[in-house]
Amino acid sequence: MSSTAFVPSPSVRRLAAPAPGWTKTTDVVVVGSGVAGLTTALRVREAGLRVLVVTKAMLDDGSTRWAQGGIAAALGDGDTPEQHLSDTLVAGAGLCDEDAVRMLVTEGPGAVRRLIATGAAFDRDDEGEILLTREGGHHRRRIAHAGGDATGAEISRALVEAVRTDDDLELIEHALVLDLLTDAKGRTAGLTLHVMGEGQRDGVGAVHARAVVLATGGLGQVFSATTNPAVSTGDGVALALRAGAEVADLEFVQFHPTVLWLGPDAEGQQPLISEAVRGEGAHLVDADGVRFMVGQHELAELAPRDIVAKGIMRRMHETGAEHMFLDGRHFGAQMWEERFPTILASCRSHGIDPVTELIPVAPAAHYASGGVRTDLRGHTSVSGLYACGEAACTGVHGANRLASNSLLEGLVFAERIAADIIERDRLGKLAPRHEDTTRPVEVVPLLAAESRAEIQRVMTRGVGVLRSADSMAAAVEGLAALAEPDADPDKSEFPQVETWEATNLHLVASALSAAALLREETRGCHWREDFPDRDDVNWQRHLTTTLVAGRLHVG
Numbered sequence: 059m060s061s062t063a064f065v066p067s068p069s070v071r072r073l074a075a076p077a078p079g080w081t082k083t084t085d086v087v088v089v090g091s092g093v094a095g096l097t098t099a100l101r102v103r104e105a106g107l108r109v110l111v112v113t114k115a116m117l118d119d120g121s122t123r124w125a126q127g128g129i130a131a132a133l134g135d136g137d138t139p140e141q142h143l144s145d146t147l148v149a150g151a152g153l154c155d156e157d158a159v160r161m162l163v164t165e166g167p168g169a170v171r172r173l174i175a176t177g178a179a180f181d182r183d184d185e186g187e188i189l190l191t192r193e194g195g196h197h198r199r200r201i202a203h204a205g206g207d208a209t210g211a212e213i214s215r216a217l218v219e220a221v222r223t224d225d226d227l228e229l230i231e232h233a234l235v236l237d238l239l240t241d242a243k244g245r246t247a248g249l250t251l252h253v254m255g256e257g258q259r260d261g262v263g264a265v266h267a268r269a270v271v272l273a274t275g276g277l278g279q280v281f282s283a284t285t286n287p288a289v290s291t292g293d294g295v296a297l298a299l300r301a302g303a304e305v306a307d308l309e310f311v312q313f314h315p316t317v318l319w320l321g322p323d324a325e326g327q328q329p330l331i332s333e334a335v336r337g338e339g340a341h342l343v344d345a346d347g348v349r350f351m352v353g354q355h356e357l358a359e360l361a362p363r364d365i366v367a368k369g370i371m372r373r374m375h376e377t378g379a380e381h382m383f384l385d386g387r388h389f390g391a392q393m394w395e396e397r398f399p400t401i402l403a404s405c406r407s408h409g410i411d412p413v414t415e416l417i418p419v420a421p422a423a424h425y426a427s428g429g430v431r432t433d434l435r436g437h438t439s440v441s442g443l444y445a446c447g448e449a450a451c452t453g454v455h456g457a458n459r460l461a462s463n464s465l466l467e468g469l470v471f472a473e474r475i476a477a478d479i480i481e482r483d484r485l486g487k488l489a490p491r492h493e494d495t496t497r498p499v500e501v502v503p504l505l506a507a508e509s510r511a512e513i514q515r516v517m518t519r520g521v522g523v524l525r526s527a528d529s530m531a532a533a534v535e536g537l538a539a540l541a542e543p544d545a546d547p548d549k550s551e552f553p554q555v556e557t558w559e560a561t562n563l564h565l566v567a568s569a570l571s572a573a574a575l576l577r578e579e580t581r582g583c584h585w586r587e588d589f590p591d592r593d594d595v596n597w598q599r600h601l602t603t604t605l606v607a608g609r610l611h612v613g
């Protein structure tokens with residue numbers, strides 16, 4: 059993606075919050091402790107720079123530890139980065155940045171090996187070779203996995219152990235990062251954060267740093283039902299927008315086709331039935347046992363996720379059903395226990411035994427292909443501010459992420475960001491900046507904590523798997539109405555984690571809806587009922603969103 063000149067806004071926009079009561083200085087602050095944040099921190103530390111990792115809950119509380127299927131890399135016999143590139147470009151539906159994808163697939167195998175050297179143990183065969191499985195959209199077995207279906211848990215365990223044993227790496231858990239601090243030229247000078255808990259650093263503080271890396275993960279909590287954990291509220295995207303950075307491709311939210319269906323009113327994080335279950339041969343069937351994906355795509359159940367999600371939604375509409383089924387009964391008990399122990403336990407805990415029963419499944423929000431726009435070194439449009447992992451939009455996913463490319467993206471781009479920071483430091487370009495206290499601060503009033511559920515309902519109804527101009531206009535209206543009662547900063551809700559998160563969710567939901575409404579075509583995981591076809595003439599381009607004087611601009 060090309061970059062445009064950054065002009066700082068005359069005023070600074072920040073969430074309503076008490077003035078910082080404590081300060082700290084470091085070289086680099088990494089926000090978030092998933093695969094992206096911890097890999098960045100470890101690699102930057104190797105060069106001897108001071109690094110502080112700030113994370114909202116416990117170190118392992120992001121999406122990373124929930125990843126099941128695995129991590130994609132051309133590691134197998136006969137597989138090549140070129141073939142991985144080709145599958146990624148197909149899934150991305152014409153909007154991938156080919157240079158970014160090429161980097162991902164060529165640097166990917168080395169990054170996975172370095173992750174193994176850091177301590178992550180992948181499943182291997184009797185000869186010690188890494189076992190590889192297949193997932194939707196991949197024409198090769200190239201998904202490395204750990205603990206059967208507990209890949210993310212193992213990656214998270216290894217990275218958390220590595221950072222915990224590095225005495226020079228500073229960690230602050232249970233701390234919500236609020237806003238970026240900038241100097242007079244709009245360059246990164248640090249950030250503000252709120253530490254929940256007792257001790258020296260209780261409450262709101264300021265960290266002055268030479269670089270800030272946003273690795274805050276996804277935004278699935280914008281919707282009622284999602285595979286994402288509670289911390290995935292899009293805080294990094296909201297912070298970046300307030301800081302004047304560009305975000306891109308927000309309309310491309312991937313809905314995972316096979317999420318365990320727990321009833322029509324299920325809310326919050328829902329259990330995922332990994333694509334690897336279909337990769338190993340489970341079939342999608344309707345209530346009559348018909349394999350409805352056969353004939354819809356050459357890969358049937360293993361078609362790219364958007365195709366499978368649409369296939370399920372279509373069948374649900376045709377038959378009036380609230381969900382479809384996944385049939386893995388032919389695996390037998392031993393295979394379920396050895397290959398998919400986590401999924402088996404999760405299904406059984408909800409009263410479904412996949413060994414003998416069909417698993418009810420329906421699509422739910424899963425992955426944000428868009429995010430804070432970066433170049434190939436992770437730079438955002440704000441100097442000194444980097445974005446990495448699911449919070450970023452590097453251009454590798456285009457209109458739809460290929461399965462298991464996200465852990466890989468977090469790894470590869472974390473290493474690229476670390477290399478860039480180290481190089482800039484060596485060249486003397488990573489200078490300390492002083493926060494500009496002369497620019498007026500526009501205080502963003504906070505929404506009530508209860509708005510979170512309403513935002514989720516509005517977004518699920520209007521901007522979910524099936525979208526139309528009418529449904530999205532209603533969502534935009536609903537979101538605007540939610541912001542109204544608190545428009546006066548004096549009436550802003552009391553600053554606390556829930557109200558800061560609700561306010562971030564609202565900004566992200568508004569930006570996502572605006573982009574989705576503007577894109578009048580169906581492409582990748584953006585499915586418009588009123589514009590059912592892909593339109594390369596008008597829409598083979600990215601939509602970039604900025605926040606200027608409190609108003610969202612999409613174009």
Ligand SMILES: Cc1cc2nc3c(=O)[nH]c(=O)nc-3n(C[C@H](O)[C@H](O)[C@H](O)COP(=O)(O)OP(=O)(O)OC[C@H]3O[C@@H](n4cnc5c(N)ncnc54)[C@H](O)[C@@H]3O)c2cc1C
Pocket residue numbers: 089090091092093094095112113114115116117118119120121122123124125126127128129130209210233234235236273274275276285286287289290291293294330424425446447448449461462463464465466468
């Ligand atoms: C159920 C599930 C299964 C998946 N399976 C796979 C898979 O098999 N393969 C694959 O490649 N991908 C998979 N994904 C996607 C993948 O797990 C994520 O995209 C990836 O882990 C994101 O890593 P990350 O480091 O960017 O963010 P995360 O791991 O989500 O970490 C984000 C971090 O930021 C912190 N944070 C957020 N906001 C703030 C704030 N304001 N202040 C401080 N800290 C903050 C969070 O607490 C967290 O520590 C799956 C995702 C889910 C949910």
